[in-house]
Amino acid sequence: MSNPSDAGGARQDGPGRPGTPDRELSEVISERRQLISVAYRLLGSVADAEDVVQETYARWYAMTPEQQDGIGSPGAWLTKVAGRICLDLLGSARARRERYVGEWIPEPVPERTEWVTGWSGGANVDPADRITLDESLNMAFLVVLESMTPAERVAFILHDVFRYPFAEVAEIVGRTPAACRQLATSARRRVRASRGPVTPAARQADVVRDFKEAWEAKDVDALIGILDPGVTAIGDGGGVVAALLHPLRGNEEVARYLVDLLIRAPRLRVLERTVNGQPGVLLEYEGSTAAVMAFEVVGDRIRNVWSIRNPEKLRPWSVD
DSSP: OOOGGGTTSOOOOSOOOTTSOHHHHHHHHHTHHHHHHHHHHHHSOHHHHHHHHHHHHHHHHTSOHHHHHTOSOHHHHHHHHHHHHHHHHHHHHHHHHHHSSSOOOOOOOOSOGGGGOOOSOOOOOOGGGOOOHHHHHSHHHHHHHTTSOHHHHHHHIIIIITOOOHHHHHHHHTSOHHHHHHHHHHHHHHHHHHOOOOOOHHHHHHHHHHHHHHHHTTOHHHHHHHEEEEEEEEEEOTTTSOOOSSOEESHHHHHHHHHHHHHHOTTEEEEEEEETTEEEEEEEETTEEEEEEEEEEETTEEEEEEEEOOGGGOTTOOOO
């Protein structure tokens, strides 16, 4: 499996055939970044996204040259195959999540341009319905996606985020374009219902920095003032490391929990990092990444805290 930092690079290990034109091979290889970008948003997992792309290319190279030549748009074919694989994985993911120890949080990704690389094409989408690629990467958005059915998620991401026409989405989901339109509409309502007022990026950074400083100072009162009264803190240890097994709610409860954590682990370092395109923090303990924390900032307060401790989800992260 490749490292996520190489996600945008050309795949060099594909068994290209001597008879395959360089232009066609280049076109197929160049889709890798796009496929990773789509699959990550559909699955919320870097590892699963890479597996999907690997399987997609395996299916392409398993075809004969004649079969490949018969495909008018290799990029569209690759997206269709990757989308169907993701749809199958989403269907089985619900059963896996039921067996997951504690809460499941989408895998956080560092600040890398390949995760926000978009499709160069476009569709006739109402600007009011558009979701930017940056927004589709943030943790709050990915968490909302988890509440959707697999078909809703695929239709919504492919159409509203990546601008694929419903006719193409229908081929992936196995429903009519009209049905896919309804799926996307339903998903759109979920997203709108979850949104708070938009907070400028600079203000988000200020709030997270204030949070970091108050936490390092073990200032419970300052933390309570920064956290929304209805704040929710969720941890994901995957049953491998210690983490909150259930959501913690309320600014006083969360503030005291965080301060107690630093008291019990005095060598824990809190480092500012960009997490899924937004201000976040990385927790470093004795030279290793102990956790990555993402936030939802609404106005001047933090409304949600997601702490990912599962080592399997921290592989793309390293301590400087």
